[in-house]
Amino acid sequence: MSSGTFAVLGLYSEAEKIVDAANQIRPHKLGRLEAYTPYPVHGLDRAIGLEPSRLGRLVMLMGVMGAGLALLFEWWVSAVDYPLVTSGKPLFSWQAFVPVMFEVTVLFATFTAGMAMLFALNKLPFFGHPVLHSKAIKDITRDKLALSIEATSAAFDVEAAHQALIDSGAESVEIVPVPTWDRPLSLVGLLRTIAAIVAACVVAGAGLYAAEKLMPIVPPMIHMEDQPKLNAFRESSFFPDGRGMRPAVAGTVARGHLPPAFATPEEAGTLLSNPLPLIQAIAERGRKVFGDHCAICHGTVGNGVPLLSRAYGGKPGNFLSNEIRARPDGHYFGVLMLGKNAMPSYAADLDNDDRWAAVHYIRILQRAQNAKDEDLP
Amino acid sequence: MSDEQSTPTTWGSEAKGLANRFALGSGVAVTFLLFGLIVVPALLRERRPLPRPPSDQPAAASVGWLDQAETPASKGRDLPPVDPATVMTPNPKLLARGEVLFKQNCTSCHGESGQGNGPAAGTLNPRPRNFTQPADWKRGFHVADIFTTISTGVKGTGMAAFDFIMPADRMALVHYVRSLGGFDHGAEDPKALQALADQFRSKGFHIPNRIPVSLAIKKMVTEQAMVPPLQLRPAEDKSASAELLRFAIVDPFRAARTVAATTNRGDLSTVARAWAAGAPDNGFAPAAAGLNAAEWSEIVRALVGRREEARQP
Numbered sequence: 001m002s003s004g005t006f007a008v009l010g011l012y013s014e015a016e017k018i019v020d021a022a023n024q025i026r027p028h029k030l031g032r033l034e035a036y037t038p039y040p041v042h043g044l045d046r047a048i049g050l051e052p053s054r055l056g057r058l059v060m061l062m063g064v065m066g067a068g069l070a071l072l073f074e075w076w077v078s079a080v081d082y083p084l085v086t087s088g089k090p091l092f093s094w095q096a097f098v099p100v101m102f103e104v105t106v107l108f109a110t111f112t113a114g115m116a117m118l119f120a121l122n123k124l125p126f127f128g129h130p131v132l133h134s135k136a137i138k139d140i141t142r143d144k145l146a147l148s149i150e151a152t153s154a155a156f157d158v159e160a161a162h163q164a165l166i167d168s169g170a171e172s173v174e175i176v177p178v179p180t181w182d183r184p185l186s187l188v189g190l191l192r193t194i195a196a197i198v199a200a201c202v203v204a205g206a207g208l209y210a211a212e213k214l215m216p217i218v219p220p221m222i223h224m225e226d227q228p229k230l231n232a233f234r235e236s237s238f239f240p241d242g243r244g245m246r247p248a249v250a251g252t253v254a255r256g257h258l259p260p261a262f263a264t265p266e267e268a269g270t271l272l273s274n275p276l277p278l279i280q281a282i283a284e285r286g287r288k289v290f291g292d293h294c295a296i297c298h299g300t301v302g303n304g305v306p307l308l309s310r311a312y313g314g315k316p317g318n319f320l321s322n323e324i325r326a327r328p329d330g331h332y333f334g335v336l337m338l339g340k341n342a343m344p345s346y347a348a349d350l351d352n353d354d355r356w357a358a359v360h361y362i363r364i365l366q367r368a369q370n371a372k373d374e375d376l377p
Numbered sequence: 378m379s380d381e382q383s384t385p386t387t388w389g390s391e392a393k394g395l396a397n398r399f400a401l402g403s404g405v406a407v408t409f410l411l412f413g414l415i416v417v418p419a420l421l422r423e424r425r426p427l428p429r430p431p432s433d434q435p436a437a438a439s440v441g442w443l444d445q446a447e448t449p450a451s452k453g454r455d456l457p458p459v460d461p462a463t464v465m466t467p468n469p470k471l472l473a474r475g476e477v478l479f480k481q482n483c484t485s486c487h488g489e490s491g492q493g494n495g496p497a498a499g500t501l502n503p504r505p506r507n508f509t510q511p512a513d514w515k516r517g518f519h520v521a522d523i524f525t526t527i528s529t530g531v532k533g534t535g536m537a538a539f540d541f542i543m544p545a546d547r548m549a550l551v552h553y554v555r556s557l558g559g560f561d562h563g564a565e566d567p568k569a570l571q572a573l574a575d576q577f578r579s580k581g582f583h584i585p586n587r588i589p590v591s592l593a594i595k596k597m598v599t600e601q602a603m604v605p606p607l608q609l610r611p612a613e614d615k616s617a618s619a620e621l622l623r624f625a626i627v628d629p630f631r632a633a634r635t636v637a638a639t640t641n642r643g644d645l646s647t648v649a650r651a652w653a654a655g656a657p658d659n660g661f662a663p664a665a666a667g668l669n670a671a672e673w674s675e676i677v678r679a680l681v682g683r684r685e686e687a688r689q690p
Contacts (some may be wrong), residue, residue, distance in 0.1 A: 364593045
């Protein structure tokens with residue numbers, strides 16, 4: 001019969017009595033002692049032999065681990081995997097890592113505290129505790145205190161436990177059997193749980209939706225929206241010119257963007273010369289720039305027969321015409337900077353070396369389509 | 378049943394075991410998913426070889442015969458002179474040819490019917506000519522005038538020179554353009570017509586040699602004259618001119634090319650302006666634009682003088 005028994009329950013009506021009883025029964029080591037009381041009873045934890053919780057140590061351990069892992073991760077990211085000097089500081093600047101270390105420490109510690117408390121120490125989930133099905137549960141949840149000797153092995157002696165509880169002054173004793181069902185996690189139960197969760201979500205969502213649609217929404221803090229300030233791209237009555245944004249001081253130049261020193265392509269032609277030597281690498285760079293930016297309109301060989309002619313009906317310049325071939329390098333550069341006719345400026349799309357490489361490549365195309373006799377293979 | 382009764386497992390421990398196995402299983406599954414879907418593909422991606430930088434040699438072979446730039450070399454030839462009798466006066470064949478050429482070359486600015494309202498017309502200043510009315514023609518609308526305009530373009534406007542079109546085709550365009558305007562074109566100047574006819578008779582049209590672009594690159598790279606970098610004086614040299622050169626020149630290689638290309642362009646101020654205009658890409662410091670005339674003349678003298686010295690031996 002012993003294996004069919006979950007525990008033996010003894011009921012008491014006074015807190016002192018259950019503490020004394022527990023102190024009296026514990027040395028016999030009949031089984032695991034557990035107490036069910038409607039209110040906390042001082043000293044009962046020590047009386048049933050409950051050790052101080054290990055949760056604190058676990059949380060400490062995981063917190064330190066979180067800090068260490070965060071430090072390791074940040075060191076690896078910022079000093080090994082993607083070294084990036086920030087404000088001239090060393091790659092491994094632990095002071096900057098502290099906030100993240102703190103966050104990860106808290107993350108690990110709180111998760112450990114919650115999870116370990118629920119699953120490791122309290123042994124949850126525990127569906128349908130057998131004591132809930134005992135006759136004594138009504139009394140326990142009202143005014144009685146119960147001491148239970150739980151079976152921990154096959155050698156559990158029900159009679160001895162029964163006797164020990166009576167000897168300790170229990171008012172009544174009940175033997176709680178192990179529940180007879182063997183599949184606490186049935187498929188139907190799981191499905192019902194899931195259905196209940198889904199239903200709860202639907203109800204909550206519908207309720208929120210209805211509330212938002214039907215009830216007036218009062219902004220909680222109107223003063224956040226009402227800020228008397230100048231927006232850069234809005235009009236404003238504050239300044240006489242009616243604009244919020246202040247014009248830059250005359251002569252201001254954007255950092256890294258020297259304005260061109262010429263006003264027309266013709267002027268650029270008289271001023272500039274190609275500073276890049278025509279070596280293989282520059283020619284290849286020019287081929288790439290030309291292919292990426294110019295060929296779509298000016299044609300692969302620069303003959304002004306555009307790949308896009310049907311789509312946009314343009315007639316781009318023919319680099320092979322005598323007129324355009326006669327122009328100096330700087331003129332091409334000027335057109336790239338300033339645009340010409342329907343061609344837009346490429347000042348923002350290319351850097352200067354790309355432009356000069358493209359000029360070299362245009363010269364190569366002109367040579368290829370207008371080769372000297374000795375060039376023929 | 379007797380077996381079950383003899384086992385010491387209780388109902389609670391079974392539930393606990395289930396829960397434990399579930400937790401362990403889901404943990405393992407999440408770990409595997411993380412590594413299988415994110416970490417391992419990322420590592421594989423990292424290890425994939427980088428795309429090869431474009432190399433010069435196989436470019437032609439890799440793009441294949443579709444690349445216009447790599448069509449085989451062809452020898453140029455001279456087309457025989459045009460017989461003026463066939464092109465000086467409009468005929469239906471010539472006008473049909475002119476219409477095709479007009480659609481290809483002119484409509485983007487001058488519009489489908491020559492009213493100067495093509496898609497690109499809005500970007501042009503001055504606006505393209507309206508061929509349907511007699512006002513404002515820059516060179517006039519006689520045969521020789523229009524032929525000149527098509528052949529040489531109009532300076533200061535968006536009108537380019539269409540010298541790459543063969544003369545007979547240019548004449549087809551001339552007649553087609555004239556046919557667009559319903560107004561009276563007036564009498565032709567016989568002298569201009571005669572000069573045009575003589576021009577046709579005297580000269581054919583030259584179709585130039587063509588070579589693949591990769592070959593042109595090779596030729597031009599070989600022909601390229603390497604300009605030795607400017608030899609700046611050593612840092613120990615504290616003379617005023619050495620300091621000035623060190624201040625004005627940021628890249629001796631580029632500056633050398635710039636000096637070689639621009640020194641023959643005219644007087645001191647033009648050269649100085651050219652050098653400052655191209656900075657810093659041309660090897661000179663942008664700050665050099667603030668130097669005064671005396672300092673510039675010192676720099677120009679030092680650089681040009683050195684080139685002369687280098688040329689002597």
